[in-house]
Amino acid sequence: MKTAQVNGDKIVLKEIDELALGDKKGAIVRVLGCGLCGSDIVKFKHKIVKDGAVLGHEIVAIIEEINSDTDFKIGDKIVTSHHIPCFNCTYCKHGNYSMCSHFKETNIIPGGFSEKVFVSEEHLKNTAYKVPSTMTDEEISFYEPLGCCIRAIKRCNLQDGDKVLVVGLGSIGLLMGEAIRAYGLKVYGCDLLEHRIELGNKLGIEAYNSRDLEDFDKILREKTSSLGVDAVFMTSGADKAIDVALKTIRLGGKILVFSSTPNNAGYPNNDIYYKELTVMGSYSPSPADLKDSFDLLVSGKVNVKGMTTVYKFDNIQQAFEDTISNKILKAYIKM
Numbered sequence: 382m383k384t385a386q387v388n389g390d391k392i393v394l395k396e397i398d399e400l401a402l403g404d405k406k407g408a409i410v411r412v413l414g415c416g417l418c419g420s421d422i423v424k425f426k427h428k429i430v431k432d433g434a435v436l437g438h439e440i441v442a443i444i445e446e447i448n449s450d451t452d453f454k455i456g457d458k459i460v461t462s463h464h465i466p467c468f469n470c471t472y473c474k475h476g477n478y479s480m481c482s483h484f485k486e487t488n489i490i491p492g493g494f495s496e497k498v499f500v501s502e503e504h505l506k507n508t509a510y511k512v513p514s515t516m517t518d519e520e521i522s523f524y525e526p527l528g529c530c531i532r533a534i535k536r537c538n539l540q541d542g543d544k545v546l547v548v549g550l551g552s553i554g555l556l557m558g559e560a561i562r563a564y565g566l567k568v569y570g571c572d573l574l575e576h577r578i579e580l581g582n583k584l585g586i587e588a589y590n591s592r593d594l595e596d597f598d599k600i601l602r603e604k605t606s607s608l609g610v611d612a613v614f615m616t617s618g619a620d621k622a623i624d625v626a627l628k629t630i631r632l633g634g635k636i637l638v639f640s641s642t643p644n645n646a647g648y649p650n651n652d653i654y655y656k657e658l659t660v661m662g663s664y665s666p667s668p669a670d671l672k673d674s675f676d677l678l679v680s681g682k683v684n685v686k687g688m689t690t691v692y693k694f695d696n697i698q699q700a701f702e703d704t705i706s707n708k709i710l711k712a713y714i715k716m
Contacts, residue, residue: 385494385697385714387425392698397491401669402446406502408453410442415493416522416689417700417712419553422546423641425701437493437714438463439525441518445497445627461500462508463488463523465707468492474611479532479665482697493699496716507668510675519713520678523556527673528666529639529681530557535670539566539639546570546601547609549617550577552711553639558586563682569610570624571597572617574707584684591625599626605631610643615639620646624656627652632655635659689713 386395401484416439424430437642444457453459466473467483478484500509512521530553530586539545543566547558550572562585570581571591581588591597594698609631615622626636627648636648636658648660650667666674677683690709692700700712 382493382496383694384435384496385437386432386490386547387430387436388432388614390427392436392494392570392701394697395693396622399409400490400497400499402423402448402499404448404500406448406450406475408500409446409497410440410445410500411497412457412495412523412716413443413458414439414495414518414691414713415440416526416713417704418526419551422701422704426705435492435494436488437495437524440489440498441512441522442500445628449502449505451502451509453505453509453511456650458512459509459512460499460521460675461489461504462528462666463493464469464506464665465501465503465507466667476503476667480533484665494694494714495607496694508671513679517601518715519691520685522681522689522713523676523685524671524678525666526553527556527560527678527685528662528671530560531616531677532666532670533557533637533639533663534560534564536661537614537635537703539564539612539635541565543611544569544605545612545614546583546626546629547586547614547616548591549619549623549640550574550586551616552582554614554616555581555584555586555688555710556683556685557616557639557684558588560677561614562586569601569604572594579711580687580710594625594628601629608632609634612634612637618642620644623648630656630658633657635661638662691715 391601415483421436444545465487466478466481472480518544545568547570558568570586570588578588613626690697703709
């Protein structure tokens with residue numbers, strides 16, 4: 382079967398042996414398509430994975446073989462995620478599911494950019510859902526990334542009436558903004574690219590260009606009784622995005638970090654201390670977050686129409702290049 386593998390600074394198509402279910406619990410699924418995640422880009426650009434690695438985890442697939450105690454059957458179209466917590470370790474008991482060693486070890490095999498993958502029984506029981514006929518494959522492929530956003534929102538523990546700024550309106554920033562709005566909160570957004578700002582406004586996120594930080598901060602102060610926003614969600618990996626967060630946050634506010642920065646830039650200690658800021662990170666979703674994500678997508682409360690550019694499997698290298706160069710918002714690789 383065909384897979385897309387990391388090979389130096391390229392993604393190349395290679396044949397590997399067909400997957401066999403044997404006596405294992407779980408399913409062999411035929412991948413219909415897989416979203417290209419920002420984490421895939423980071424792993425590829427910064428050579429975090431070895432040559433031969435198969436990236437991709439935002440899959441939509443058809444079950445071809447199954448040995449499971451679940452209600453799934455051959456022919457079902459499913460969406461699933463790639464990591465499952467153990468629910469019993471110290472991390473899980475404290476709600477830090479994505480820090481669980483079992484969470485980090487579990488995955489779909491060999492990876493989503495494959496013609497077929499093995500989905501374990503744990504995945505079927507905890508992270509897999511049958512795709513309703515009302516959803517397109519491209520729309521439901523946002524299931525896992527939206528789950529990441531929901532996880533971040535829950536960690537921030539926002540209050541009714543809070544005003545939130547999302548810094549960076551790439552696909553995750555737009556998803557984050559829509560999810561925040563779906564939870565009934567006022568959301569602002571900022572970016573440097575006009576087409577992203579326009580799309581944000583179309584999706585109900587009050588979006589601005591933050592190139593002139595003083596002017597942008599003035600706008601937010603006028604909208605927040607001169608206080609600043611209650612929370613800032615950092616979905617941009619640019620170092621200067623930290624300046625935006627520190628400028629616009631109110632005293633005692635929260636900064637939720639949902640991105641890595643190229644130079645591992647940090648937050649000034651004295652700003653955190655004297656302004657009594659809370660700075661926290663959020664990484665990957667728990668099964669409960671994924672359930673909420675599925676419900677929000679199916680109900681239409683989060684709208685992802687028009688956010689995706691579809692590429693054929695043979696053109697996956699182009700999808701990586703176009704994403705890296707910001708030519709597109711979000712790539713979906715159709716098998």
